Amino acid sequence: MPSRSESSKSTRPPKGRIDILSMGSTGSGKKSRARSRKAGGTAPPGARDVIPPDDPWYIDPNAFPRRAPMRERLKFCLKYAVLAPSSHNSQPWRFMVGDDHVRVFADRTRALPVVDPEDRELTISVGCAVEHLRLAMLRHRLAARVEPLPRADDHDLLAIVHVEPRPAAPTGEQCAMADAVPLRRTNRRAFDARVPHEMLLDALVRHAGALGAEFVCITDPRERRVCAELVAEADRVQFASRQFRRELASWMHHNRSLSQDGLPGFATGMSELPSLLAPLVVRTFDLGDGRAARDHDLAEHSPVLAVLGTEHDSVADWLSAGRALAAVLLRAHVDGLCVSYLNQPIEIPELRSRVRRFTPKIAAPQILLRLGYGPSTHRTPRRPVERVLVHTGL
Numbered sequence: 075m076p077s078r079s080e081s082s083k084s085t086r087p088p089k090g091r092i093d094i095l096s097m098g099s100t101g102s103g104k105k106s107r108a109r110s111r112k113a114g115g116t117a118p119p120g121a122r123d124v125i126p127p128d129d130p131w132y133i134d135p136n137a138f139p140r141r142a143p144m145r146e147r148l149k150f151c152l153k154y155a156v157l158a159p160s161s162h163n164s165q166p167w168r169f170m171v172g173d174d175h176v177r178v179f180a181d182r183t184r185a186l187p188v189v190d191p192e193d194r195e196l197t198i199s200v201g202c203a204v205e206h207l208r209l210a211m212l213r214h215r216l217a218a219r220v221e222p223l224p225r226a227d228d229h230d231l232l233a234i235v236h237v238e239p240r241p242a243a244p245t246g247e248q249c250a251m252a253d254a255v256p257l258r259r260t261n262r263r264a265f266d267a268r269v270p271h272e273m274l275l276d277a278l279v280r281h282a283g284a285l286g287a288e289f290v291c292i293t294d295p296r297e298r299r300v301c302a303e304l305v306a307e308a309d310r311v312q313f314a315s316r317q318f319r320r321e322l323a324s325w326m327h328h329n330r331s332l333s334q335d336g337l338p339g340f341a342t343g344m345s346e347l348p349s350l351l352a353p354l355v356v357r358t359f360d361l362g363d364g365r366a367a368r369d370h371d372l373a374e375h376s377p378v379l380a381v382l383g384t385e386h387d388s389v390a391d392w393l394s395a396g397r398a399l400a401a402v403l404l405r406a407h408v409d410g411l412c413v414s415y416l417n418q419p420i421e422i423p424e425l426r427s428r429v430r431r432f433t434p435k436i437a438a439p440q441i442l443l444r445l446g447y448g449p450s451t452h453r454t455p456r457r458p459v460e461r462v463l464v465h466t467g468l
């Protein structure tokens with residue numbers, strides 16, 4: 075078995091290469107892990123401020139308009155839906171509110187044709203928004219029924235979430251998960267060595283299973299190392315592609331950007347100056363070796379890697395995977411667990427089949443996550459509900 079220093083040596087970027095993706099304090103490596111424990115991250119401007127009431131992340135559950143017409147109540151629940159995670163924070167969703175339902179559409183103008191040519195991750199992202207909406211409705215005592223892919227002649231209508239006539243009786247766990255929506259973040263920082271208790275991981279497996287997905291944890295250090303190598307290989311392949319870099323750079327923003335979507339530099343641990351330069355640098359240079367070294371280290375030293383997958387690989391499966399992903403992320407947050415993504419091998423068809431090696435039970439791997447405990451991180455921008463509503467003119 076190679077020692078840690080041997081294995082990280084093999085993926086270290088050559089001297090003299092620009093490695094702006096590692097300039098921030100997302101931090102892999104021993105020193106950085108220690109630093110990250112002490113410092114708690116690179117704060118974006120105003121990060122420690124109280125969330126202002128006009129920020130989409132501000133949700134006061136007590137402000138739910140219980141006696142208002144159903145459309146108003148459903149619009150309130152959409153505040154939870156727009157906080158869902160999405161690939162590159164592209165927020166590829168639109169909602170149409172009816173008297174007793176919400177129609178959920180894919181917004182394919184926000185697709186990522188290079189990294190996600192089939193709109194698989196786009197559909198997963200919309201699935202996350204559907205599950206946020208369902209949990210919000212439950213939290214506010216509206217029984218919800220999700221009808222996936224209701225119209226064969228409308229490929230953009232991915233789901234209708236119906237309000238059932240009877241009032242819902244949410245469990246404490248469901249309420250806690252809904253309340254976790256405005257607190258959940260993707261945490262790209264290095265995690266410490268504490269291993270999550272088996273019972274916590276079992277709860278995640280249960281939640282994914284209830285929504286038709288499988289969740290398989292990889293805790294064995296040798297397996298994690300092999301998986302880390304696959305992630306590093308995927309980074310090199312992706313960053314060698316100019317189209318991939320262009321697409322990624324177009325969603326990257328500097329820390330003070332007023333953009334309501336995309337990836338601000340602080341989300342990957344960048345301070346002010348690197349966040350300004352990063353889009354240009356990423357577009358221009360192949361940073362694959364630096365990225366591979368960093369992700370290898372993050373993957374290898376996260377106490378748990380996990381694959382979320384489905385039995386088949388249809389649009390319906392992607393939607394289920396998204397709903398399961400949202401449930402897993404929210405349940406993890408309730409238990410104090412940090413989660414981040416290492417999807418890159420699943421995004422490359424040849425490598426996706428190799429991910430199955432770790433999880434023979436999973437026919438179609440959809441998402442690769444790392445889990446653990448780490449310092450807190452900051453919220454990324456969102457478009458408010460008004461900007462993603464489809465108006466019927468009624």
Ligand SMILES: Cc1cc2nc3c(=O)[nH]c(=O)nc-3n(C[C@H](O)[C@H](O)[C@H](O)COP(=O)(O)O)c2cc1C
Pocket residue numbers: 157158159160161162163195196198199202258259260261262336337341415416417418453454
């Ligand atoms: C389907 C899907 C794929 C994602 N893939 C990655 C990924 O490969 N790498 C990554 O760092 N984040 C990934 N993310 C996380 C998003 O970038 C993140 O959700 C988005 O930037 C919003 O930030 P938040 O989760 O903190 O709200 C993914 C999210 C989703 C839903």
